[in-house]
Amino acid sequence: MKTNRLFLAGVLLLLPLLCQAQGLFAKYSDMNNVSSVYISKAMIEMNPELYTKDVNVGKLAKQLELVQILSTMDNGIKREMRRDIESVVRAQKYELLMKQKGIVSRMAFYVKRKGETVQDLIMVVDGAATLKYVRLVGDMTIKDIQNIMKSQKTSDNTYFSIPTHEINNAFKEISIALGELKKIEGITELKDLKKEMKKLQKAFETSVNICFVSDEKYAKPLCTSLYSLLYNRDKTRNYDILILQDDIPGEAQEQIHALGKDEPGVSIRFINMRERKKFFPETANAYYTAAINYRLYLFDEMFTNYEKMLYFDCDMIFLEDVSKLYDTHLGEKEVAAVRAEDLRVLSQTRRAIFLDGMPYNVDNYRSDGLKMQYAEDYFNSGVLLLNLQKARQHITMSQVYELLTGHKYMFSDQDVLNMLFDGKVLPLDFSWNYTTFVAGHLQSGNIHSQTLYADLQRDKPAIIHYVGKRKPWSTGEILREQYEKYYNIMENKI
Numbered sequence: 001m002k003t004n005r006l007f008l009a010g011v012l013l014l015l016p017l018l019c020q021a022q023g024l025f026a027k028y029s030d031m032n033n034v035s036s037v038y039i040s041k042a043m044i045e046m047n048p049e050l051y052t053k054d055v056n057v058g059k060l061a062k063q064l065e066l067v068q069i070l071s072t073m074d075n076g077i078k079r080e081m082r083r084d085i086e087s088v089v090r091a092q093k094y095e096l097l098m099k100q101k102g103i104v105s106r107m108a109f110y111v112k113r114k115g116e117t118v119q120d121l122i123m124v125v126d127g128a129a130t131l132k133y134v135r136l137v138g139d140m141t142i143k144d145i146q147n148i149m150k151s152q153k154t155s156d157n158t159y160f161s162i163p164t165h166e167i168n169n170a171f172k173e174i175s176i177a178l179g180e181l182k183k184i185e186g187i188t189e190l191k192d193l194k195k196e197m198k199k200l201q202k203a204f205e206t207s208v209n210i211c212f213v214s215d216e217k218y219a220k221p222l223c224t225s226l227y228s229l230l231y232n233r234d235k236t237r238n239y240d241i242l243i244l245q246d247d248i249p250g251e252a253q254e255q256i257h258a259l260g261k262d263e264p265g266v267s268i269r270f271i272n273m274r275e276r277k278k279f280f281p282e283t284a285n286a287y288y289t290a291a292i293n294y295r296l297y298l299f300d301e302m303f304t305n306y307e308k309m310l311y312f313d314c315d316m317i318f319l320e321d322v323s324k325l326y327d328t329h330l331g332e333k334e335v336a337a338v339r340a341e342d343l344r345v346l347s348q349t350r351r352a353i354f355l356d357g358m359p360y361n362v363d364n365y366r367s368d369g370l371k372m373q374y375a376e377d378y379f380n381s382g383v384l385l386l387n388l389q390k391a392r393q394h395i396t397m398s399q400v401y402e403l404l405t406g407h408k409y410m411f412s413d414q415d416v417l418n419m420l421f422d423g424k425v426l427p428l429d430f431s432w433n434y435t436t437f438v439a440g441h442l443q444s445g446n447i448h449s450q451t452l453y454a455d456l457q458r459d460k461p462a463i464i465h466y467v468g469k470r471k472p473w474s475t476g477e478i479l480r481e482q483y484e485k486y487y488n489i490m491e492n493k494i
Contacts, residue, residue: 203267337379434461
């Protein structure tokens with residue numbers, strides 16, 4: 001008898017939640033241009049092993065009371081649904097768990113809790129085309145929700161009155177929602193880490209501020225690259241050089257430090273990013289080191305003492321003093337960079353570039369895939385002059401995390417940087433990022449290639465960038481002699 005009373009009490013507690021669900025859901029579920037799915041506890045209990053590729057509902061079969069999904073691409077319905085959702089969460093006093101605005105979408109999570117138990121979860125994803133409303137009601141913890149996100153094969157069971165494909169589609173939508181919920185964990189960890197981070201002090205009151213990122217694999221090329229930079233520097237100025245890394249051996253660090261030893265106006269410091277590594281994907285392809293994502297931390301509070309910064313990849317050789325680049329007046333722009341002219345050849349072919357499995361021509365990839373309004377300004381991120389002070393006014397680490405983890409990009413964090421700085425780019429002359437890809441086409445003897453890149457010919461480039469997987473320190477490469485020149489001078493000096 002006591003058990004029955006407790007059960008009845010539990011039902012009565014959940015009853016208001018279930019009634020609320022019927023209100024909003026009932027209004028829109030049968031509308032034209034609205035996709036809707038309702039799955040009750042009875043349906044779940046009929047098949048507690050129900051699972052799809054991303055979601056195993058069986059893990060929550062005993063706790064889950066219902067699932068509701070509404071989705072529409074109709075602009076008129078979207079406007080009305082937004083208002084109704086806002087009214088429901090306000091009137092029913094839902095707790096705002098997270099609200100975030102991205103480049104192309106908005107996202108919000110609302111919950112009702114009793115102690116550590118989540119009784120009601122609402123997720124709203126307002127994308128460029130689709131408004132989605134996903135609701136889970138039951139007796140759950142955040143860990144419960146996270147635990148159902150496990151890859152499984154699709155079930156062949158058909159115990160439901162609704163067609164199996166509709167059930168699978170429903171839980172595919174749920175998996176998307178839970179994937180967004182998982183991001184909260186990462187964003188929260190980022191915020192917790194930020195509390196522990198101290199602002200990095202500048203080495204000089206006035207200086208040319210420079211940042212590299214590297215790992216053990218690129219330690220030797222970094223040493224040569226850095227030597228060429230210091231070799232051509234203006235010795236009347238100060239150079240504050242930061243190297244963001246996580247695994248460069250002590251011996252290699254000592255060799256790099258030695259480059260600036262006894263050199264007045266030169267500071268070289270290694271910043272250990274090991275604790276931040278877990279927040280970002282390892283790499284997009286074989287060309288990128290995992291450490292490349294560390295440059296995205298330049299927008300964090302850790303670097304707020306730096307108002308302006310030069311960023312350089314470490315697979316390059318410097319032939320001019322970079323202070324000339326540092327002194328570039330940005331005006332209202334937030335970044336100066338060289339356009340990704342390498343992509344010219346791809347724009348004239350039928351080769352597809354993929355984003356989340358969707359194929360694009362290179363031009364459409366930038367405009368339609370990345371949603372860039374100024375796709376023609378898409379830049380190569382190997383050389384960047386950043387107005388950090390201005391960029392931090394609208395760029396947050398949570399936003400960076402959302403973008404970087406939200407898609408599988410063709411060009412890794414370069415795509416993310418272009419999305420962040422869309423419309424805020426000052427184009428630089430190609431000599432400041434003279435890529436070996438273009439140089440190879442110009443020296444190929446192929447008339448079409450030479451014509452395609454004729455305007456980019458630079459007899460005296462300021463920076464040579466050894467792009468692609470063929471590097472001068474490991475294989476034969478165009479313009480290898482420039483790398484070997486500085487490598488040999490450095491070796492003889494050391």
